[in-house]
Amino acid sequence: MPKFIYQFMKKVIPYSVKKFLKAVIFKYKISHLVQVEIRKMRKYAFDMNLKNDIHNLFARLTYHTHAIEKGLSNPYFREGFGQKAIKNLKDAMIEYKNAGYALDEERFLSAFIVLQEYCKVHDGKPKYTLDIYKFLDSFSITPPVLKVGAIEYQKKTIIKKSKSMFSDLALNRISVRDYSQAEVDDSIILNSIGIAIKSPSVCNRQPWRVHLIKNEELLMKILNLHGGFRGNGDNLKKIILVTVDLRYFSNAYERNQGYIDGGIFLISLVYALTCNEIATCILNAMFDIKRENEMRSLLNLEDSEILIGFITIGNYPDKFKSPASLRISPDKCLTIH
Numbered sequence: 612m613p614k615f616i617y618q619f620m621k622k623v624i625p626y627s628v629k630k631f632l633k634a635v636i637f638k639y640k641i642s643h644l645v646q647v648e649i650r651k652m653r654k655y656a657f658d659m660n661l662k663n664d665i666h667n668l669f670a671r672l673t674y675h676t677h678a679i680e681k682g683l684s685n686p687y688f689r690e691g692f693g694q695k696a697i698k699n700l701k702d703a704m705i706e707y708k709n710a711g712y713a714l715d716e717e718r719f720l721s722a723f724i725v726l727q728e729y730c731k732v733h734d735g736k737p738k739y740t741l742d743i744y745k746f747l748d749s750f751s752i753t754p755p756v757l758k759v760g761a762i763e764y765q766k767k768t769i770i771k772k773s774k775s776m777f778s779d780l781a782l783n784r785i786s787v788r789d790y791s792q793a794e795v796d797d798s799i800i801l802n803s804i805g806i807a808i809k810s811p812s813v814c815n816r817q818p819w820r821v822h823l824i825k826n827e828e829l830l831m832k833i834l835n836l837h838g839g840f841r842g843n844g845d846n847l848k849k850i851i852l853v854t855v856d857l858r859y860f861s862n863a864y865e866r867n868q869g870y871i872d873g874g875i876f877l878i879s880l881v882y883a884l885t886c887n888e889i890a891t892c893i894l895n896a897m898f899d900i901k902r903e904n905e906m907r908s909l910l911n912l913e914d915s916e917i918l919i920g921f922i923t924i925g926n927y928p929d930k931f932k933s934p935a936s937l938r939i940s941p942d943k944c945l946t947i948h
């Protein structure tokens with residue numbers, strides 16, 4: 612529809628009719644968007660496709676490794692625990708090896724070592740260890756020393772180490788939308804990712820991807836397409852897009868898990884950057900299909916990646932203003948059952 616007709620109609624149509632039309636349009640749009648999500652989940656989730664590519668296998672390795680680690684950490688040790696997880700883990704390891712993937716990947720090594728740990732706690736009980744030892748021997752590898760299995764912690768140490776004030780960090784973080792000229796070093800970003808990667812994720816599957824955009828032309832294209840940062844972005848030279856790979860999820864029940872794991876990671880990364888004295892602003896990744904596809908092709912994203920959010924990155928100007936963004940009082944979001 613030509614723009615002038617659209618503008619004219621916008622003016623003459625009464626508010627109540629506009630509201631009705633909007634509701635109809637969005638009812639149609641949500642069905643379409645959900646269909647796209649269903650198609651993707653069917654294609655990529657590891658219990659819903661028969662291909663099981665490397666990321667599906669990574670997810671399965673970590674998933675079952677994690678189940679065994681939980682058993683190893685359980686205060687009530689149960690001899691011979693986790694037979695199902697062991698079988699599933701072995702299946703995934705065999706598929707992984709047969710597909711020719713590198714055996715020195717952390718996720719594979721974790722799987723290998725967790726089985727060794729399982730044998731250690733069942734020392735002297737060949738009923739539980741013989742098959743596993745035989746299985747591990749078939750890979751002919753000697754894994755490096757990695758922290759896998761159950762680790763013992765002291766309450767005293769944890770409390771001491773977590774004492775540096777999170778409340779200070781959280782209460783002083785604000786969205787900063789314009790920056791000083793000094794550029795943020797990539798090493799600080801990498802260090803911050805290293806902190807954020809300690810975020811929890813479902814069964815430790817770590818489905819995150821971080822795209823760092825610093826090519827000036829690409830950055831401009833992304834900001835223009837995004838549109839939510841107009842009027843801001845002085846000296847903005849780097850932005851991040853956090854995505855999550857759907858291949859790390861298994862089935863229909865996990866359809867929203869990517870957004871949860873992704874959101875947790877995104878805010879951890881923002882806090883890590885803040886802790887590293889970097890100014891940030893989260894930008895939404897809410898697009899209609901056309902714009903999302905344009906964004907995907909600009910960044911060459913894989914079809915299995917879902918968009919979580921952008922983070923703009925810069926150094927704080929000496930003085931600046933930011934919206935107050937008043938928060939509701941905590942009791943307003945608390946329901947006690």
Ligand SMILES: Cc1cc2nc3c(=O)[nH]c(=O)nc-3n(C[C@H](O)[C@H](O)[C@H](O)COP(=O)(O)O)c2cc1C
Pocket residue numbers: 784785786787788839840892893894895896920933934935936
């Ligand atoms: C998921 C998400 C999307 C956001 N998108 C935008 C955006 O597109 N443009 C923008 O200027 N700010 C955006 N923000 C920043 C919010 O406006 C800001 O976090 C909120 O007002 C609270 O202010 P504060 O971050 O300064 O505490 C976004 C924040 C979140 C968490």
